[in-house]
Amino acid sequence: MEKILVAQSGGPTSAINATLAGVINYAKRNNFEIIGGLYGISGILNRNFIDLSKKIKNDCDLETLKITPSSALGSCRYKLNNSDLEKILQIFKEENIKYFIYIGGNDSMDTVDKLSEYFLENNEDIYCIGAPKTIDNDLVLTDHTPGFGSAAKFVADSIYKVARDIDVYDYKTITIVEIMGRESGFLTASAMIPKFITNMGADFIILSEDIFDYNKLKKLIDKTFEKKPNILIAVSEGIKYEDGTYVSEDKTKVDNFGHTKIEQVGTKLKEMLLKDYNLPIRSIELSILQRASIQSKVDIEESFSIGEFAAKSVVNCNTSKMVSIERLSDDPYEVKLNLVDVSKVANKVKKVEKKFIENDYNLNKKFLNYLLPLIQGEPEIQYKNGLPVYFDLK
């Protein structure tokens, strides 16, 4: 029996285990041995493996894993160096691993790229495929990324609920909702949905791609206050001034990768607004729940198919590729899975296109057409003792 290794990397999503379930499903049905690497590539370097054929006993286990949020195999944030490549080759050979599927974002695609090139250069009979995931939707060469639809549904749902909540009072208030996305505003842009669908939602949506102009925002707020008392603003954590500096930049803090720390842009914006408006102003950060909570059925099923497709592709000796989604039609929603060169995806960032962005801190109908199919449907969740039932692999 040939052996497939699968691992997960980067930030968790609500759909990352659906892709894992797809890989396992393909492997089991086609008589491959399937093992999991715990804690991503750094766990693989420590030979931290589990036998997934044994862990997933039946279809019921598989279905539960499919709707389990957060990386069931654990994750890491680790950049490969050259000595790692050699070490991994040795481990793969000793463990008899012929196929490797890495589920992750830009950095993980870089790992897939480096590994597959190294195996190619050394004429090794080992194949590597990347399966995309990220709530940020910032990978190039794919219509969208698995995990984004569920996160977008959570954002849309939360914005709708917050809009309903703040609507209960008839006096003026301003509410800011801070949404993940340092360079790409796709997730924040999802805040557009409720207003288009229900007429209650975010009044202004400021993306990482926008130029943040406080005076422009203030004028828009004042105009809106003439029509309604409650104003709701959605902002990307990475909004920037015209000169490119982050609104929430703290130059004294730099992280391990040399990125300037950006924190609590919502609170920063609240402080600015409090100087001009003597009103109740609240800032809400959606935080971790964005990537661990509500799921879209379309996203879960698509992520599962991507896992199956990745497995099928790698055992057919494709390597140095990433699975990508090509959209054939918005309505009815139809997609096709393809393989693209992983080197063309690694370390690149996709942004919200200008054609989707309006001048008054809003998104247009074109973006709604792109977005709406991705948040459709609710997977069936089993509950026990009032809590959802999830699957534990570690």
Add this chain to the structure above:
Amino acid sequence: MEKILVAQSGGPTSAINATLAGVINYAKRNNFEIIGGLYGISGILNRNFIDLSKKIKNDCDLETLKITPSSALGSCRYKLNNSDLEKILQIFKEENIKYFIYIGGNDSMDTVDKLSEYFLENNEDIYCIGAPKTIDNDLVLTDHTPGFGSAAKFVADSIYKVARDIDVYDYKTITIVEIMGRESGFLTASAMIPKFITNMGADFIILSEDIFDYNKLKKLIDKTFEKKPNILIAVSEGIKYEDGTYVSEDKTKVDNFGHTKIEQVGTKLKEMLLKDYNLPIRSIELSILQRASIQSKVDIEESFSIGEFAAKSVVNCNTSKMVSIERLSDDPYEVKLNLVDVSKVANKVKKVEKKFIENDYNLNKKFLNYLLPLIQGEPEIQYKNGLPVYFDLK
């Protein structure tokens, strides 16, 4: 046809419209005219009424209203003065309102108390009943409050998901989740559920009722780090030092009611911990979603019954009362509805009893037995375009 007036007050909950639906259901089935006062008592003072018999056309409307979060009639935060009482009496007489049901928390019960006493003193044939609601569960003379079960389920669910999210890395991290509750820690205490049920959840739960002792917490953290890398702490927004000052107190800010402003205790705790731990430390505030999101079916059905019971009680000429829940049994969970004197509830605060609290910032099994029945079941929600379908009254 005799006329019932119903209104809502205070902070919204996920179940407050279930109580409203119960009132409407009783009124319609028993041939009472039913009108709603928009924006609580302050709207009533402006004769801001709607005809609920017309707005709710059928059982389908009623079912949708039942699961709609946030006060569908709008809300207010307004303390009655003596001239208001006279004005309200005049409005009630002119509008032919004989029965009044006010759905709200402590402050709203004060309004019910004042109004019903005023009508009694003046020998008016007008009757007032309070229907409790608050996510804080801080009303006395009732086993628990409608709205609490849903909020507790949201907290338990969120803590479970956050615990799963932070578990993906094998290096040390600390995560703080800040939960609503200035004086009562019931909602924060709900963070205990996932750990008891699934073994993944909050490691420490610091309530408004606890004395916050940083050194004690630090010792507990250090001990826990010997066993596992990720630590999750749930804190009430109102945690206090031994001398009674709030940990997050900002003495420079005082709100309209004279309360010192407390803000972002999670961030405050994070800053303290960062001085001792060179680790990724994150603070998450659950914020508004606590009272506007996930619902417990037990809570929704109970809230509906309370609305029906309030309507039945008031048309039987009970006045100056609040509906209260008496628990008959934990397992099987069984309750009975009663009337209690609203004057004994108004302006009082119930706290988490000492018998439920352990010395290591945790809650015990006794509290789980109290809590668990309240978060059971998930009401059926209809979706359209990927978003839940709710009912609009205003």
